[in-house]
């Protein structure tokens with residue numbers, strides 16, 4: 001029926017215009033074009049179906065269909081233009097503007113300090129090795145001559161992670177790991193992260209240490225003192241004095257705490273050194289021969305010294321930091337100063 005076809009065309013035209021009006025972006029708009037004007041679009045199909053109308057009705061119906069298609073195509077084009085160009089035009093290049101500097105990062109003070117310390121020992125002939133942060137009781141305690149149930153273990157505030165594993169409380173286990181792997185001589189420094197249940201302005205539960213171990217023929221305490229004096233004068237200042245104070249560590253015998261002359265007052269006594277003129281820097285000593293038993297070295301053949309120092313503490317002393325927190329808070333205002 002002629003009137004049915006015309007109604008069909010009119011309804012489809014209106015639907016198409018509504019759909020175009022509602023299309024929010026180029027993609028939706030393209031969908032309406034395909035739906036109505038594409039090769040299988042509704043207006044296209046409708047035009048095609050006119051062939052089955054009686055001959056005399058075809059011209060009028062054909063005209064109506066063509067008008068509808070043209071109108072819809074126009075509306076589609078206008079809507080597309082209203083959306084604007086697909087991509088914003090590139091802004092004009094102004095070569096007279098100052099260039100934009102890329103933000104440059106740099107090593108964190110901790111990494112820098114650890115690196116600097118390792119460099120100093122490397123010049124003295126020690127090589128840098130590393131070890132795991134998750135350790136076994138054996139390497140962290142047992143083979144370092146901490147007997148089971150010995151009170152010296154208490155001082156280590158250990159964080160256990162289950163399955164006989166723990167977060168290493170010091171870098172000393174790498175002494176054992178290294179000696180176990182290769183025979184003497186051993187000349188190493190070991191930088192790395194260490195963990196203890198401590199948390200205040202001079203202690204962080206995660207901190208950084210550097211271990212030193214020299215085992216060779218005829219090593220004496222004089223070598224220990226010589227190496228550490230060289231270190232102190234290179235890391236702090238050329239005239240930095242050190243002193244050795246008797247102490248105790250299960251894995252060294254004898255053991256010594258090493259102090260440096262106060263970096264602030266030079267030894268006269270001030271607030272920083274609490275009037276003593278000295279600042280505690282690190283622990284050290286002659287390797288306890290008991291350790292050689294664990295790694296198969298002959299104590300009659302070799303002797304050695306070891307030391308362990310806190311990188312955080314060394315950085316605090318060298319740069320006059322008031323709290324260890326500054327090193328771990330990630331505040332750029334702090335980090336940028338170094």
Ligand code: DAH
Nearest residue numbers: 170172283284285306307308
């Ligand atoms: N491992 C000790 C600690 O963290 C530090 C230390 C002391 C290391 C004496 C040594 C040493 O190698 O000889 O408390």
